[in-house]
Amino acid sequence: MAREQFQNLSEQMYYILLSLWEEQCGADISRRVIELSRGRVRIGPGTLYTLLGRFEEQKIIRQTVCEGRKRYYIITEKGRQMLITEYRRLQALVREGAPYLEKEENQNE
Amino acid sequence: MSKKYVMVNFFPHEADALKNYLEARALEGWKLDKLGNFFLCFSPCTPHTIRYCVEIMERPSVYASNQTPERKGYREFCREAGWDYLGCSGYFHVFCTESPEAIEVETDPELRFQHIVQAENGNYKLMLPLVILLAALSLAAFFEKGTLLTSNTFCLLLMAAACLYSGGSSLRWKNKAAASLAADGVLPHSDWKRVRLKNRIWTFGLLAGAAIYTIWILAATVPSGYTAYAALAFAVYLLIFFLLMFLFSRVLFWLREKRAYSKNTNIALYWGAALASAVLICVVIFVFFCWFFS
Incomplete structure (x- = not known):
């Protein structure tokens, strides 16, 4: 499956990586995702924990500091490249869909 | 009112049914205290x-x-998000909160689907050695006695029926869940009342099958006049069996949770204990028969 190899990121994966552009701990990531998505995307602690584990395994993010049970993470170069690729893919989707879908939307309005 | 104990008979793919059941019980005035x-x-x-x-x-x-550390870390994440950990039962980890704002622990249905499938596969790996052992014993009896009508074959049939039931139920759910994920991006809803009724009937059916077989064996093998003794001996045997099961499960639980050994050590401990209890039960049966026929 493509998603298992992180070739296409889900919304939640995308926002987690985006929030890790700066060093964050688990609770901060959750809050940052809500902030970045303007409340549209909310990530549960179980999902966040699992995805952080998978990202770390694939070296997409790395742990920076471990203060007791609090762990801080940041995105790696591999993760940045992955996020940029995903961003370009999403841009291409919007660009290629725009001539048809924007016209449709304007008509509906 | 005192405490109430209810048997856990939910398969991994029925995790949502268990969640709905627990929420319904809370509305009836029963909150989950702990789970074993x-x-x-x-x-x-x-x-x-x-x-x-x-x-x-x-x-x-x-x-x-x-x-x-992984499991502690997981619980810590959930605690920070407002969820209290109640405990685990098999593959299930149960959390509760009274806050309406707390975000659900698992918000990615696809991840949840993957975890459930992993747990179901784990169940088959647990059953496989037992099925192989019973099949080998049944075959050995067939070559030795020329019959498949043995207690091992019956156990094998019971286990095969259990595997078919759980496997069929899991496969049906898997197909339904995959279709629902592809179409709507969510997992199918679980009606806890239906699931509980189905699993109760199934458990009762298995126990009734085992009981009928036991009574039949006792009636067929024990000479008339000794039936009461045989029934008493069987009851004692069952009591010893369940006491041993309880004892071993407590010891293993203690080893697993207090000593926190690695997974491989725990596997060795579990199967070692199973072997030891099997040997112990055989010794008890042997001693009983020596006493009974002497």
């Missing part, structure tokens, strides 16, 4: 809304200690 491998313990409370989450962790294993 076989029972849920409820205590009375004023009927109110309690939110529960029944989760299956990444790469689930019934052998893994609940005190590993």
Whole structure:
């Protein structure tokens, strides 16, 4: 499956990586995702924990500091490249869909 | 009102049904106090809304200690998000909260789907050695006695029926869930009343099958006049069997949770204990027969 190899990121994966552009701990990531998505995307602690584990395994993010049970993470170069690729893919989707879908939307309005 | 104990008979793919069941019980005035491998313990409370989450962790294993850094880390994340940990039963980890704002523990249905499938596969890996052992014993009896009508074959049939039931139920859910994920991006809804009724009938059917077979064997093999003795001996045997099971499960639970050994050590401990209890039961049976026929 493509998603298992992180070739296409889900919304939640995308926002987690985006929030890790700066060093964050688990609770901060959750809050940052809500902030970045303007409340549209909310990530549960179980999902966040699992995805952080998978990202770390694939070296997409790395742990920076471990203060007791609090762990801080940041995105790696591999993760940045992955996020940029995903961003370009999403841009291409919007660009290629725009001539048809924007016209449709304007008509509906 | 005192505490109430209820048997846990939910398959991994019925985690949502268990969650809905627990929430319904809270509205009836029963909150979940703790959970073990076989029972849920409820205590009375004023009927109110309690939110529960029944989760299956990444790469689930019934052998893994609940005190590993990964599992502690998972619980810590959930605690920070407002969820109290109640305990685990098999693959299920149960959390509760009274806050309406707390975000659900698992918000990615695809991840949840993967975890459930991993747990179901783990169940088959647990059953496989037992099925192989019983099949080997049945075949050995067939070559030796020329019959397949042995207690091992019956156990094998019971186990095969259990595997077929759980396998069929799991496969049906898997197909339904995959279709629902592809179409709507969510997992199908579980009606806890239907699931509970179905599993109760199934458990009762299995126990009734075992009881009928036992009575039939006792009636066929024990000479008339000795039936009462045989029934008493069988009751004692069952008592010893369940006491041993209880004892071993407590010791293993203690080893798993307090000593926090690695998963492989726990596997060795579990199967070693199973072997030891099998030997012990055989010795008890042997001693009983020596006494009975002497």
